[in-house]
Amino acid sequence: MVEFCKTCIMPNSRPRISFDKNGICNACNHSKDKDKTNWELRKTEFLEILSNLKKIKNRNKLYDCVVPWSGGKDSSSIAHKLKFDYGLNPLLVTFSPLIPNEIGEHNRKIMSDLGFDTILFKPKENISKLLSQRFFKERGNPKVAWDAGVNSFPMKIAIEYKIPYVFYAEHGESEYGGLMLNKESLKRRDLREVIEHQIGDFPQNWVNEKINLKDLAPYIYPENEEFDKFKVEALYFSYFFKWSMLENFEYIKKNVKKFKTIKDRTDGTFTNFDSLDDKIDNIYYYLQFVKFGFGRATRDSCRMIQNKQMTRDEAIQKAKKYDNEFPNTYFKDVLNFLDINQNQFDEIVNLHRNEEIWEIKNNAWSLKNTVYA
Numbered sequence: 001m002v003e004f005c006k007t008c009i010m011p012n013s014r015p016r017i018s019f020d021k022n023g024i025c026n027a028c029n030h031s032k033d034k035d036k037t038n039w040e041l042r043k044t045e046f047l048e049i050l051s052n053l054k055k056i057k058n059r060n061k062l063y064d065c066v067v068p069w070s071g072g073k074d075s076s077s078i079a080h081k082l083k084f085d086y087g088l089n090p091l092l093v094t095f096s097p098l099i100p101n102e103i104g105e106h107n108r109k110i111m112s113d114l115g116f117d118t119i120l121f122k123p124k125e126n127i128s129k130l131l132s133q134r135f136f137k138e139r140g141n142p143k144v145a146w147d148a149g150v151n152s153f154p155m156k157i158a159i160e161y162k163i164p165y166v167f168y169a170e171h172g173e174s175e176y177g178g179l180m181l182n183k184e185s186l187k188r189r190d191l192r193e194v195i196e197h198q199i200g201d202f203p204q205n206w207v208n209e210k211i212n213l214k215d216l217a218p219y220i221y222p223e224n225e226e227f228d229k230f231k232v233e234a235l236y237f238s239y240f241f242k243w244s245m246l247e248n249f250e251y252i253k254k255n256v257k258k259f260k261t262i263k264d265r266t267d268g269t270f271t272n273f274d275s276l277d278d279k280i281d282n283i284y285y286y287l288q289f290v291k292f293g294f295g296r297a298t299r300d301s302c303r304m305i306q307n308k309q310m311t312r313d314e315a316i317q318k319a320k321k322y323d324n325e326f327p328n329t330y331f332k333d334v335l336n337f338l339d340i341n342q343n344q345f346d347e348i349v350n351l352h353r354n355e356e357i358w359e360i361k362n363n364a365w366s367l368k369n370t371v372y373a
Helices: 026-036 039-055 073-085 102-113 125-139 144-161 191-199 214-219 224-229 245-255 281-292 296-306 312-322 331-338 342-351
Strands: 065-068 090-095 117-121 165-168 233-236 358-361 364-367
Touching: 026 296, 065 073, 065 144, 073 090, 073 102, 073 245, 090 102, 090 144, 102 117, 117 144, 125 144, 125 214, 125 331, 144 165, 144 191, 144 214, 144 224, 245 296, 281 296, 281 331, 296 312, 331 342
Parallel strands: 065 090, 065 165, 090 117, 165 233
Antiparallel strands: 358 364
């Protein structure tokens, strides 16, 4: 039986989420912990890390840190704060979106024009497509390999350039409801969490008759021996500063005047400022709805409830209105990228549909339980 958090509206069908005896999800309980956190003390801890930069031997004196950077509101706000609030020179590293769009390209150019050095890495197009097609069919997730690249490539750059810190955005398992392997992973990125919860297995296992090990080089995390040559720490910005996607957007909109968003709203939700750089993202979030029973509007509204920016009743109405909306924007581009037609797409999607939470009513799929029923 699907149950819904009594504070937000996230269902217990979300992977790795847990509810306490009062029916409150762990993401909402984490938000309560954040309210009690001494953020000034966390900021002091952050400043101590910056002061230690001068003591690190053999480091690159030109770049202070790496920011894995999509060009979106979150990574751009981190980069902007590091440079203009804290005087660092971050190197912005982008693992290319699967299907880049104009908004992401525009925002990356605008940030570059502000005085940031950037690296845009684009893996072999044929391999990227093969991996996306494979994981769409096998797991209902065309972004598995891309997730691996986002985790591995910035670390490779940091080691190669001898840059001691990599600042990732938020710790998703705690912020949105998941399973932390240890408390330290709130601060330091834990590869075990990334493999178990995000990627699923090691990219070395993806070799087949069409893909060899060298093809997978961009997706493979650096070996321990590489870290022995130069120590790099991957840290979560959300550990040091209270995290809010809406506040990140408001910050970047205020400080980067030409930053672009969608004019109206993104398919499947009421917001217009999240995950805008890749045309495949709309389908990615739709697949979450099919597999786990919560749509993009639920995802966005839960984050806003946890930051006291929306009420639960408002969130219920947003989910009712938008969760079930099919993402037609860029859909033809996605079909072309995956090299399938709509009938094949529908067949694969339904293979991944969770029939414990879905049923057919009036010749159409319908959720058995909804928060707005």
